[in-house]
Amino acid sequence: MIVVMRKDAEKNDLEGVIERIEGVGLDVHLSEGVEHTIVGVVGDVRHIRPEDLQVLPGVLRVVRIMHPFKLASREFQGETTEIVLNGCSIGGSAVTVMAGPCAVEDRETLLETARGVRAAGAQVLRGGAFKPRTSPYSFQGLGEEGLQIMAEAREETGLLIVTEVLSPGDVELVSGYADILQIGARNMQNYSLLHEVGASDRPVLLKRGMMSSVEEWLMAAEYVLSGGNHRVMLCERGIRTFEGYTRNTLDLSAVPLVKSLSHLPVVVDPSHGTGRSDLVPAMSRAAVAAGADGLLVEVHPRPEKALSDGPQSLTIPGFEALMEGLDPVARSIDRSVAVAGCTG
């Protein structure tokens, strides 16, 4: 971190800056410029924030040199994290496909979907038992019953299961069923929840908040990592912009960007990212071409009857068509789509 003093800063302003830096155990390096004195902060700057120094008298600008995340950074770990679960690897050379309904609605529909996506080549089954809904009057999910249905589908199909956990108090319950804990976009900065999944032994799929910068997203991952849980995968799901034809704006540039900043695997959710099933196949291909390690796709046997997110759900035949076109794209960049059920 570098502090640029104002031209008219006085001696005791400079002393105040130095005192504040040294007060948290860091060192300073002074440099008298022609117009401005510059104070370099030496040491582990995670213990001081630019704002802490910006507010001091005589300070013109504070410039952060290092990223504020550490455990999530490529500097900390050069090699990409590979999360291996039951023979499936997320973050390896093969692209993982996670598919299923927005919400678990009933046993029959879920099993039908699970069989369909397994047959089409998915490795992981998605489905929500606890649903964060904008309206208190909307379907809120089946709760534990939904988790039991997911577990039954895993039993039958061999698919891994990923499902959302909404509340710190539910982490233990959900961990009893799920292979991967999903933190939803609305909870990306729910630090109590991040703290709790940081203490869990389940891998975490951390969605980007719809209003979150890449830096804030990596800081949220840092919460989980610093809690001791190193199996974090990041999921880009679209950010909010002014554009109205799509539900969100899918930020695919976040894929190569995050992969350059961090060693964590990156998954893309083109369903929430666009909100329109007609755009999902093209954006799935684009996500793979951009370097995504996985996809999270909404599939429902009858989207027109889905209790949530019907407009962005592929049918099972639609998902089959997507899967057929996906492997050639993966191979064009020297990757592949993972084998169905990871059993191969």
Added chain:
Amino acid sequence: MIVVMRKDAEKNDLEGVIERIEGVGLDVHLSEGVEHTIVGVVGDVRHIRPEDLQVLPGVLRVVRIMHPFKLASREFQGETTEIVLNGCSIGGSAVTVMAGPCAVEDRETLLETARGVRAAGAQVLRGGAFKPRTSPYSFQGLGEEGLQIMAEAREETGLLIVTEVLSPGDVELVSGYADILQIGARNMQNYSLLHEVGASDRPVLLKRGMMSSVEEWLMAAEYVLSGGNHRVMLCERGIRTFEGYTRNTLDLSAVPLVKSLSHLPVVVDPSHGTGRSDLVPAMSRAAVAAGADGLLVEVHPRPEKALSDGPQSLTIPGFEALMEGLDPVARSIDRSVAVAGCTG
């Protein structure tokens, strides 16, 4: 709600739409247009969402006619909600001022601040004991000790206290100390938490999410109201935009807008809204002129030593100057600033 069918919709498409609507206990009203058949949905449309119908075969557009919130709406309750606490009224003709530090840092500093803002005319003391921080390495608040210090400040000064609750599991603890429970911007869509404060007997100050629409904000209030807690006040605190000179973009048009849509009182936080203490006085005056029922202002005796949000905190003399200029603005629109400590 109105469903516009495609020109080429077939008879069984129309039947599917009717079936879906009637399936949730609503009625339909059909109208054959020159080009499009239109299906009107008759009844309490909170039980069906536009997306549920949009996805049906043959549907061109679904148009919502009513707002999705009910208990929060002016249609439901014409008169503005007035929240009366210990002689203080929020939502009445006088403007309530809530002031204090971002975080409770230590007993002496908090008491000094409380005395200062009480003397300058505030009615409510703000201060965080549980802090949602972007970095896991930043100060996370004093927890219950912070609440005890807040309670001591109330004891001494007579100020009401408002403080943030981060987790459903903490609602009971925080309610044991706080007069008003604050839901922070990052938790506006933390539905587990909204559910819990909805069951509490404490008034709730619900901050707008930094990328939440006014409609989503009112739907979040609807969660609390539908839980049985009718004492909700809304707090505009700036939304996230591309502008970089300010921390957020304070959306003051939300004040008259929300007051036309809803009966709930609206408070404005110019400190987070701008992130710059130099802009707080002008934006406080503007908020009052726009019709805000209250202000939430960060004040710290020594912003340069604050553990968080120093750059946006007023000093005590700065706050005194703000308060002096505020009452004339309130009077220019036939309101006033509430009497200090509400004891008058």
Added chain:
Amino acid sequence: MIVVMRKDAEKNDLEGVIERIEGVGLDVHLSEGVEHTIVGVVGDVRHIRPEDLQVLPGVLRVVRIMHPFKLASREFQGETTEIVLNGCSIGGSAVTVMAGPCAVEDRETLLETARGVRAAGAQVLRGGAFKPRTSPYSFQGLGEEGLQIMAEAREETGLLIVTEVLSPGDVELVSGYADILQIGARNMQNYSLLHEVGASDRPVLLKRGMMSSVEEWLMAAEYVLSGGNHRVMLCERGIRTFEGYTRNTLDLSAVPLVKSLSHLPVVVDPSHGTGRSDLVPAMSRAAVAAGADGLLVEVHPRPEKALSDGPQSLTIPGFEALMEGLDPVARSIDRSVAVAGCTG
């Protein structure tokens, strides 16, 4: 400007940076930090951009210390620019009110509007003869005939007139009629047009682009100022965000912000800023309380018949009511609303 070199930068990287800086006639000041070498750029840094240096081998970060605008800055001119026209002062202690229809539609309607806003207390008449319309099928304005009607209204009422110029080729024509040339939001970065009005002797009202940062806005003003035209006023008219209940998000914090950065007067357009006539009065009062030097308000005798922007236009009685409430707000911050027609 300060260049922070990477830890692993080599000697010839540093030499390359120095060469580039000296190549545009600037000097360098070197400082060896513990981890990074820092290169200070000494001289008029408008001649080099951070990007020019950022791309050089071995460079980690480039930090701009000075604002990129000069003539528009408070450092260049401490005193607020006051633009005096026919006895009206924009930027003085009185708040100027500019009012009128979006577009000049016909002679009778414009004259009726002009008389109405003059009687209610306006000083300037707005009205567009050349209209930038999203659709090529919408009314594009009356062109020169519209300007003639505006001039006739000035003749009769004594109001000054402000009207938009869309194209460099029209500046001369429009200057023949207008007292103030308006540059619309869509043209804020139309540099050919800015260049042309910079050479004009007419004052310029420069609207903020709906996607423009405050810095870009001041840089657009810099274009006009550097062309030799010093009579520029800035107009905040709302920026584009995700919020859908309003047409734009009126950024009132831009008022005190710009007034701290620049000596130019700031006008607020609450009509485009909100897109809703019901929000215009509250936002007009808020703009004045925030420190605006003027308002630009859409008024139409029959908004329901307006060829454009009806939903955001006040009726003449609506404008009269606004004006009545405005002066007390101005007086509450020790200003006033200017006398009608500036003749007082």
Added chain:
Amino acid sequence: MIVVMRKDAEKNDLEGVIERIEGVGLDVHLSEGVEHTIVGVVGDVRHIRPEDLQVLPGVLRVVRIMHPFKLASREFQGETTEIVLNGCSIGGSAVTVMAGPCAVEDRETLLETARGVRAAGAQVLRGGAFKPRTSPYSFQGLGEEGLQIMAEAREETGLLIVTEVLSPGDVELVSGYADILQIGARNMQNYSLLHEVGASDRPVLLKRGMMSSVEEWLMAAEYVLSGGNHRVMLCERGIRTFEGYTRNTLDLSAVPLVKSLSHLPVVVDPSHGTGRSDLVPAMSRAAVAAGADGLLVEVHPRPEKALSDGPQSLTIPGFEALMEGLDPVARSIDRSVAVAGCTG
């Protein structure tokens, strides 16, 4: 278009709505619902805007059923427009690559770049002679001299040339040199300029404004098309969001979206879209996988010496590497990259 009347609308409100619709030569179709009367507008609704009806007394909501663009729509022309120039086809099955520097800086550098991108496989040379620069103190381009240099490069390499036109008055001059006229993002709603290029016989590459919706972008294309120029290609170049690690957020979902709404070819500019040359290759591949008909890529032999946009420019070897990886991606979706110089 459908007008939903308020429950409490009176008879003369309804008559007013009907009168307004019939007044522009359209017909109405009335439908009495249980709660609301609905007025359907029958005929070519481009002649009336929702706002025109929204403002009428008694109107609750106006709903547009049709897109406001016509000539640009897939309904108007089902087949994708193919723009054939000198043997190159833009919008056909092969992906066109346009590459070159941001600005033409000098003859030698441009020729070197042209030879480099031609050898690597490009079909079109990009390069700006008239530059829209944020600062009046930055390099503004070589003007006509730059056009002459571009023409010389075409002569030597056989590449087509695309270059930006900034002002209506320059369209004739630029058309004398350019094969394709580029309308930059800042000028997407410069209607005088759109009008002028609409009357030109040169194909137009229309960049999306950085904060323009897809609908506004297609309406801008409609201006050019309705002027009689049918050879329009659209160029996505990133939109402005809150994310700061990238210069813009490249909205690749716009590619399949626009291609479903419109018959016009879509080009992607990953250089401006990200602002970072390290992200350009991945985003180029993603753009092709998403279905883009072309790419517009900034290439400079020595980005560190570029007068503009160095940080987002590929070197010539960098561009060669990109081109090598691109064809396999195109083939994975049954397309190909066009043959160098279109001569094959």
